[in-house]
Amino acid sequence: MVEPEFRRFDTRALHAGQYPDPATGSRAVPIHQTTSYVFDSVDQAAGLYNLETSGHIYSRISNPTVAVLEERLASLESGVGAVCTASGMAALHLAVATLLNTGDHIVASRNIYGGAFILMNHTLPRFGITTTFVDPRDPEEFAKAIKPETRLVFAETLGNPGIEVLDIDAVSDVAHAAGLPLCVDSTFSTPYLINPIEHGADIIMHSVTKFLGGHGVAIGGAIVDGGRFDWEASGKFPTLTEPYEGYHNITFTEEFGPAALSMRARAEGLKDFGACMSPANAFYLLQGVETLPLRMARHVENTKHVVELLDGHDAVEWIKHPSHPSHPDHDLAKRLYPKGSGAILSFGVKGGRQAGRKFIESVKLASHLANVGDAKTLVIHPGSTTHQQMSVEDLETAGISEDLVRVSVGLEDAEDICGDLDKALKASQR
Amino acid sequence: MFISLDGKQVHGATGAVSFEGRSDPIVVLIHGAGMDRTVWSQQTRFLAHHGFRALAVDLPDHGKSEGPVLESVPALSDWIAEISDHFGEKIHLVGHSMGALTALHAAGHHKDSVSSVSLLGVGASMPVHPELQEAADANDVKAAQLITSWGHGTKHHLGNNPTPGLSMTGGTQALIESATRGVLSVDLAACSSYEEAVVAAENIECRTLFLLGSEDKMTPRKSAQPLIDAVSAEKEVVDFSSTGHMVMIEEPDLVRQKLLAHMASS
Known part of the structure; x- marks a missing residue:
C-alpha cells in the first residue's frame, strides 16, 4: 500500500x-x-x-x-x-x-x-x-x-x-x-x-x-x-x-x-x-524547538513521578492532573493525549492559604516564579500572582481555590524533584 | 472577478487589479487537479502589475466557479477557448499539471485563441497511481496527502518558503482538502485518460515555454521530453533543480521572471 x-x-x-x-554554509x-x-x-x-x-x-x-x-x-x-x-x-x-x-x-x-x-x-x-x-x-x-x-x-x-x-x-x-x-x-x-x-x-x-x-x-x-x-x-x-x-x-x-x-x-x-x-x-x-520531542517526553515522564508522590501524600488535600483517575477529564485525556497530558499540575496543600505559602517558601530546588514550561521545575500560588487581579468570585468560577499550588514539572532528575516537593510539603504542615 | 460563460458564473482572481479600461494583453492561469486560482498567488498580482490583465481562473466546480465539473481535458480546453471568445481577443495561457494539459490542448486545437503557452509540471501522459485515484474516489484525505507528498521536491518538503511564515506543503494540502467533494476524482480521471498530448504539441504554432522540476514525481521530467520534441514552434525549456511538481510555489521568483519574459516577447 x-x-x-x-x-x-x-x-x-x-x-x-x-x-x-x-552564503556562508552556516548549519545553525x-x-x-x-x-x-x-x-x-x-x-x-x-x-x-x-x-x-x-x-x-x-x-x-x-x-x-x-x-x-x-x-x-x-x-x-x-x-x-x-x-x-x-x-x-x-x-x-x-x-x-x-x-x-x-x-x-x-x-x-x-x-x-x-x-x-x-x-x-x-x-x-x-x-x-x-x-x-x-x-x-x-x-x-x-x-x-x-x-x-x-x-x-x-x-x-x-x-x-x-x-x-x-x-x-x-x-x-x-x-x-x-x-x-x-x-x-x-x-x-x-x-x-x-x-x-x-x-x-x-x-x-x-x-x-x-x-x-x-x-x-x-x-x-x-x-x-x-x-x-x-x-x-x-x-x-x-x-x-x-x-x-x-x-x-x-x-x-x-x-x-x-x-x-x-x-x-x-x-x-x-x-x-x-x-x-x-x-x-x-x-x-x-x-x-529543536529538542521539543526529547524534552516533552521527559517532562511527561517526570510528571508521572510527581503525580505518584502527591497521590495520597499526607500533606496533599487534592490533586489535579488528567493522568490521575480522580480528574474529571481522565478518560478524555487518555483518548486525546496518548503521549501524556502535559507537565503542569495543581494540588491543594492541607492547611489552606498559610500552608500553601509555607510550602512555596520551603522548596529548595523548585523555583517560585511566574512562568511555566521551563526546563527547571517551577511552582507558584496563582491566587496571589498570575490570577491575583481576578475577584474571589472570578477565581472560584475559574476553579482556583486559595490553597491551589501550580507546578510546572521540569527536567531535573525525578528523584530530586520529588524529594524537594516532599520535604516542602512536610515543612508546610509544621 | 466573475464572468458569465454559457450562463454559468466563472470566477477568477485578477490580482485585485480591475480589467476595466485596460487594453493590456490577457493571461489566463489554469490550475491543476483539485486546486483553484490561489495556487497562482505568487504570480497573479505580479503579472497584473507588469503589463497584463491576469486572470487566475477557478475551473468549473473549483473555487468559486459554478459547476458542473468538466470531465475531460478537451472539454476543459474548449472552455478555456470560450474565455478568449468572451473577451474577443487572443489570450496567453499558463497551465499547471491538469491545467498544463488543458493549455496544451487549447494551444494545439484553438490556435486562433492563444497567443502563447507556458506549461508547468507537464508530461506527455499523466497516469494516476491507482491508490491515489481510489483515495480521491472515496474523498479520502489521503489523496491530498499523497499529492502533497509527491508534489514537492525533497528540499521543499522542509520548506524555506520565500513567503515568510508560510508552509509550502501545508498550503498545498489544505488547498486540495478544500476542493468540492468528488471534484479531485473527476480531475484525476481526466488526466489519466487524456492521450492526445503529443498530437496537440505537434499542432502548436505559438511560442511555448516549459517550466519543469527535476524532482517532479507526479509528471517526471522525462515524461515532458516527447512534448518538447513534438513542439516545432519556438520554444524554451527551463529546468529547475531540486524542484518538484509545484514549480510555481517552489520557485515563485524564477517562474514569475520566466513567464514575464516569455509572454512579453510573444
Whole structure:
C-alpha cells in the first residue's frame, strides 16, 4: 500500500523552515540582526510592498530568522502558516484584532490564563469586543453562548491551572455549526502532545516562551493558521473576504485562499500594531524547538513521578492532573493525549492559604516564579500572582481555590524533584 | 472577478487589479487537479502589475466557479477557448499539471485563441497511481496527502518558503482538502485518460515555454521530453533543480521572471 512520505515530527522539529545558509554554509539558523533589507531595484521594492512578490522589507513585518521559526511551527502543527509575535498575549491579540471588529463577541472558556481572561473581560470591551465565558467541559455551553455577533470561539487545549481537557472535536463542531472558527491556546500541550488541527481547531495560539522555547530565556508568541476554515462560506469575516484599502483593495481570501488569515495578520496586524518577535528571541526559541520531542517526553515522564508522590501524600488535600483517575477529564485525556497530558499540575496543600505559602517558601530546588514550561521545575500560588487581579468570585468560577499550588514539572532528575516537593510539603504542615 | 460563460458564473482572481479600461494583453492561469486560482498567488498580482490583465481562473466546480465539473481535458480546453471568445481577443495561457494539459490542448486545437503557452509540471501522459485515484474516489484525505507528498521536491518538503511564515506543503494540502467533494476524482480521471498530448504539441504554432522540476514525481521530467520534441514552434525549456511538481510555489521568483519574459516577447 502506498503511503504519503513526509519527514517525521522529530526531524521537522530540527529542520523545517531552514536550509543551511547558502552564503556562508552556516548549519545553525543565523541571527539576522537587521532592521531592513536592501532592495535590488525600485521595481522589486514596489513588488514587495504591493504583495506581488515575496521577501523581507522591514523586520517588524518579517525577518529571516523569525521566518524559520514561523515555518517550523506551521510544519509541526500541520498548518498553512504561522506568524510569530512579541509574546503569547500579543499572539492572542493578533488573532482577535485580525478577525474581529467593534461590536463583535467571543465565546471563551472560563478556565484560561489569567492574562487572557483580563484581556477579554476588561480590556477588549474598551474596544467594543465582549466575551461570554463558559465551562470548557460543556460544549453545549459554548453553543448556548453564541450570539449573532459572535466571531470567535476560544479555549485552551489544557486549561490553566486546573488542566481542564478541551474536547476539541466537540467544541469545534459547535463552532463550525455556527460558522465560526475555533482558536485554541495549545501552550500547555505543544504540537508534540496533540495536533489540534486534526481535531478540528482552526487557529492555534502559543506562548512560545513556555515548552516550545523550553528554557525560560526568551518571550515570544505565535498564531498558526490551520487553513481549513472557509471564511467566505461563513460570511462573517470582512477583514478576509472584502477588499482592504490598506493594501490596494486586495481581498485576502481571493488572492491567498487557505493562507488568507496568515497573510492578513502579517500585512495588517504585525505591520500596524507592531508586536513583532525579535530575531534574537527567535534564535533562542528555535534552540528549544529543536529538542521539543526529547524534552516533552521527559517532562511527561517526570510528571508521572510527581503525580505518584502527591497521590495520597499526607500533606496533599487534592490533586489535579488528567493522568490521575480522580480528574474529571481522565478518560478524555487518555483518548486525546496518548503521549501524556502535559507537565503542569495543581494540588491543594492541607492547611489552606498559610500552608500553601509555607510550602512555596520551603522548596529548595523548585523555583517560585511566574512562568511555566521551563526546563527547571517551577511552582507558584496563582491566587496571589498570575490570577491575583481576578475577584474571589472570578477565581472560584475559574476553579482556583486559595490553597491551589501550580507546578510546572521540569527536567531535573525525578528523584530530586520529588524529594524537594516532599520535604516542602512536610515543612508546610509544621 | 466573475464572468458569465454559457450562463454559468466563472470566477477568477485578477490580482485585485480591475480589467476595466485596460487594453493590456490577457493571461489566463489554469490550475491543476483539485486546486483553484490561489495556487497562482505568487504570480497573479505580479503579472497584473507588469503589463497584463491576469486572470487566475477557478475551473468549473473549483473555487468559486459554478459547476458542473468538466470531465475531460478537451472539454476543459474548449472552455478555456470560450474565455478568449468572451473577451474577443487572443489570450496567453499558463497551465499547471491538469491545467498544463488543458493549455496544451487549447494551444494545439484553438490556435486562433492563444497567443502563447507556458506549461508547468507537464508530461506527455499523466497516469494516476491507482491508490491515489481510489483515495480521491472515496474523498479520502489521503489523496491530498499523497499529492502533497509527491508534489514537492525533497528540499521543499522542509520548506524555506520565500513567503515568510508560510508552509509550502501545508498550503498545498489544505488547498486540495478544500476542493468540492468528488471534484479531485473527476480531475484525476481526466488526466489519466487524456492521450492526445503529443498530437496537440505537434499542432502548436505559438511560442511555448516549459517550466519543469527535476524532482517532479507526479509528471517526471522525462515524461515532458516527447512534448518538447513534438513542439516545432519556438520554444524554451527551463529546468529547475531540486524542484518538484509545484514549480510555481517552489520557485515563485524564477517562474514569475520566466513567464514575464516569455509572454512579453510573444
